[in-house]
Amino acid sequence: MMMSPPFDNDALKQALSATSAAVERTMEPELAVPSGPEARVVEAMRYAFFSGGKRLRPFLVLASAELFGVDRQQALRVAGAVECVHCYSLVHDDLPAMDDDDMRRGKATVHKAFDEATAILAGDSLMTLAFELLVDPKTHADPNVRLALIGALARASGHHGMVGGQMIDLSANDHELGEAEIYRLQQMKTGALISFSAEAGGIMGHASPHAQASLQGYARDLGLAFQIADDLLDVEGTPEEVGKATQKDADAGKATLVGIMGVERARKQAEILANQAIEHLSDFDDKAALLRAVAHFAIFRRT
């Protein structure tokens, strides 16, 4: 049975593609290719950054910033920073020593298009660039806001967050992970950066603790819904649809929620999580329409 999306899909698609174009415009000068022989690493950074993708994290930064009337040019710099971290993590995760992927978003991965050493360095300097962006007064006039953004992004990225999650994921072939442990893994590996994105607008807009807590709850449920949708695509999608190899988790014997729950229960769970995410936004008015739409999109998306 085909369900039709219960939200304005066109408006969301438009917003996602506007986000993508705007964040790329913002990052263009930040990724200008220098004239020296170090140009190669910047070319690899550009290849990794300007490679399409949904730009979910930038979208969440912009949409949450809008809730609090934050300047869009400033929010775009934070959006660029979180996307730098996301792209760096993809470049490193794709390496032969990690997930060993040749394709990403329908293109050769960075270590295939360049080489492994350049891919490692490009990932490293994309991460550094994120902090260079955030520290700049152009990102926000209030030094304490810039520091709060830097601290939150560093915590979300490091061994308590994204890197720790990837470490667990890599060890998961050796461990028998239960449902609670997989939730924790996902919360660290992808959830932390998604949460940062949704909270960033609140940090920039000096949101009340109550509003920040709502965004945190929204982001946590949204992140898990997205991850289950990702796992479902890995099971059900074709490489052409998804733009990268599929069936990887099952082949690698990786523990996923879909593997434990089965496809039907997992789909139901993603739906519950998306609805929960939306409920967290009940205090916000129509300005949160796009944040609501993206939660629906999480469970209807095909790529």
Added chain:
Amino acid sequence: MMMSPPFDNDALKQALSATSAAVERTMEPELAVPSGPEARVVEAMRYAFFSGGKRLRPFLVLASAELFGVDRQQALRVAGAVECVHCYSLVHDDLPAMDDDDMRRGKATVHKAFDEATAILAGDSLMTLAFELLVDPKTHADPNVRLALIGALARASGHHGMVGGQMIDLSANDHELGEAEIYRLQQMKTGALISFSAEAGGIMGHASPHAQASLQGYARDLGLAFQIADDLLDVEGTPEEVGKATQKDADAGKATLVGIMGVERARKQAEILANQAIEHLSDFDDKAALLRAVAHFAIFRRT
């Protein structure tokens, strides 16, 4: 002819080993091993961090901080941060896809003691940890000082600095590099982080622009002198003395100043640079004695 060191070598050795002990005490709680399965990446971070080494960068942070009466506990956090970045760069540089080294400081490199994936992740999260340290109010009460430290460290580490230098170094087998280009490479690859270390004390102590310029000049010359000494050790030292493989540069056909200048001229050049470094400190009184001593040490060291 054996020259005897023209400085108080014992005081310097004592200061270097005190620095090492203090920075390790500071970093111990920051690198506490968590109880989850992500513990492995933290164990690898600890293995990389608590592995001896001269702790030159922490030493420069502490010595420059002392010039301006900066609180030592705060300076130790900055010292820990720059050493995190230095250690991350060693872990990534040692990887098979980069310099492919099995030994470092007389021990197996991180990817040998753990595995490549864990080494990549440990490097990534050591870099993130550096920014977590700097952003914390415990590092300095003034938000603008913390931001200045974060900005300077990010610029020194990224594609305009250390990563850019490593990119040039990796491409140098294909390029014919001249003397000026090698100076630039070294300035980026190792000089930028050494400069950051010497300037950090000035940033923390609200030093005058004139004093900061003196420290910058000192650090630039010191960094180059150290690099030439490193290259000389690679040519003349034994693996037992140096704690890692030697003759690597020549075997890899890498362009170094020693290769271009020859041993004798390179040794002379290191001496000139060390003396120049010391001259930059002429406005500082006896408090700069250790900074002067470390410049002499640069050209007399055997490891």
